Amino acid sequence: MKTLIISGSQRAESESLRIAGLLNSRYFGSAADLLDLATKPLPEWDGTGFDRDDVKAVKQRVADADALVLVVPEWNGMAPSSIKNFFLWCGVAELAHKPALLVAVSAGTGGAYVINEMRTSSYKNARLLYLPEHLLYRDVANLWTADEPTKSDTFLAERTQYALDVLQAYAEAMVPVRKLAVETMGRFANGMS
Template identity: 45%
Template sequence: MLNIALVAGSSRRNSQSAKVAGFLRQRLIELGLTSTELSSVLDLGERPLPLWPADDNGPWNEYQQQLQAADAVVIIAPEWNGMAGPAIKNFFLYAGKAELAHKPGLLVGVSSGIGGAYPISELRASGYKNCRLCYLPEHLIVRHVEKVLNGSDVTSDDDQRLRNRIDFALDIFAKYGEALKPVRAAIDIDQPAFATGM
């Protein structure tokens, strides 16, 4: 089984991104890919990180331990005005290679409407550089988020289609999680000449 960290990247309490993170965590457990003990949700709305750099890093030390222990990471990024929200962008100023290098990352865009693709594109462009997180070619976009993934009951064809897509993506995600374990073990990430990405 994999140790999996899910980052709910909204700065709002009780966010839809946190709902999606909880659904994905539960589904990972149901599929036998992780367990309650080996998975955690880092909810940036419930326990926000201060704007980086800060004198007090808030819950970062706890988050850092969870990320370092993780074999794979799910990044849930809400779309706000066509951009990734500030909490998830701030998260990537904290998270570095010690926490995320050469671990698979599944990107999940979240939108209350028909959007959700822009955070995927934005984070693929910049959200990996210094931390070396390996984004999967697959990703998920949860559109009309208020109407889907609300518990175990399927409420529409769109909800069922999304759930099927989630299972497909989580299966691939877990395979990457297992495959990259020996890769990480074989790489020396402490080369001072190459501390940050190009």
């Protein structure tokens, strides 16, 4: 199965990117595809040009993935505009019925608002299938940085493995469902609200 890890921060050298890289190396043997939104692979959405040449490569990477891991920072209780912009460009063609694990990154004790925001505002028309599981990485600057793992480091490492195992199971199980749903959605491509 192909996994795409998306670092949703627009800040260069962010904690989100560090965590995305650690997830890739520790849990995927560096075999997952990593998309860093801080490199500005997508222009700001202006409501035109669904088929722009400068976004085709990103859309193809998303379409090729069987599962997604979205590493999203919480900024002032919200998801940054870069991840919202991603969902304006990538929609049902790339994401329909594809399982995704949400990973919230917080410098403090937050992160839950990002999970709620992403679940509420990014799945409807994209038809992305968020797992019931999610991960909250709080005080992220100190996560997985010590020479000897802390109790929290160990717990979060084990919880991460569990969530990624569930993501893998969903990805495998959803192959026939995704094929059927995408082939038959026709005029029902947009979700209801």
